[in-house]
Amino acid sequence: MEGTYVPPRKDAFDIGTDTLYGAIGGLELHCPHFDLLPGLRLRSTFCRVIAPYLMAFAPPPRPGLPHPNPWVALGEGGLTVLTELELTADAEAIGFDRLNTVWFVVALLRLRLGQPLQVPVIADRPFSVVKSAPESANIIPVELGAPLVRTTPHRGATQSDLQWIQSHLRAAAALMQDPIFNRALQTFDRAVAVPYPGAGIVIAWASIESLLRPGQQRITERLCRALATLLHPPGSTRDRAFTEIAACYEARGGAAHAGHMPDTKQFTKAFDLARAALMATIEQGRLPCRDELLRRWSQKL
Structure with a gap:
């Protein structure tokens, strides 16, 4: 009234x-x-x-x-x-x-x-x-900000996808207690909120670097060898993967140090690699050991 x-x-x-x-x-x-x-x-x-x-x-x-x-x-x-x-x-x-x-x-x-x-x-x-x-x-x-960046073609969730979440949810949650994995996953998860491709590729690779911790010497070589070994069995597939990973990391360096805009292929490749590395870690239930991966690379194991 x-x-x-x-x-x-x-x-x-x-x-x-x-x-x-x-x-x-x-x-x-x-x-x-x-x-x-x-x-x-x-x-x-x-x-x-x-x-x-x-x-x-x-x-x-x-x-x-x-x-x-x-x-x-x-x-x-x-x-x-x-x-x-x-x-x-x-x-x-x-x-x-x-x-x-x-x-x-x-x-x-x-x-x-x-x-x-x-x-x-x-x-x-x-x-x-x-x-x-x-x-x-x-x-x-909760999340009402700008839309997230798409890094893969649109696809729906399959029964296999849902079963993967179901099977690995507890293991992934346990890994989040480790600050290294926690930082790697959260870094990746926030990368898609960055609309600028040059920054996005750097952040996607930062997630991989957090996970594999390549050290201060021969970073590109050690990081790319460790990642190729984590994701592929020994043989020609791993060798080809190393070459592709190194090219993607070079595109990341161009964006970080020279302001170069990565092409779409290298941009999406960085996110695919980060996703694959994080999922492989979850499936194994433990953090990857860089030194073990480099030993397997050198001995072709």
């Missing part, structure tokens, strides 16, 4: 203990749901995060009401969400707080798929039921 707007009361919600739902933009399941761990489930859903700024040209009639028409959208944008990650109150703990558990699962999905997945919001209930009482739902923005 007095024109004082009182927002509706939200339902009680504790992000540290209650069940939460993370919206995953860019991921489509080919099944209704997929269980990763007890209490941790991917489920098909639908919601749309609308991104453009809107302009209105008249004030609202009173607080709490929308601006009257017309509205003008400034550009296009938005994110369609087809998958949510459910983390129940009694989910199996994997060494992270609850919000970072959502981040870590999606980081592994980004790693495995090479796709620019994002978690724009989390909510206290499934997104399919938010629409029945939106005023009481707790919806919290």
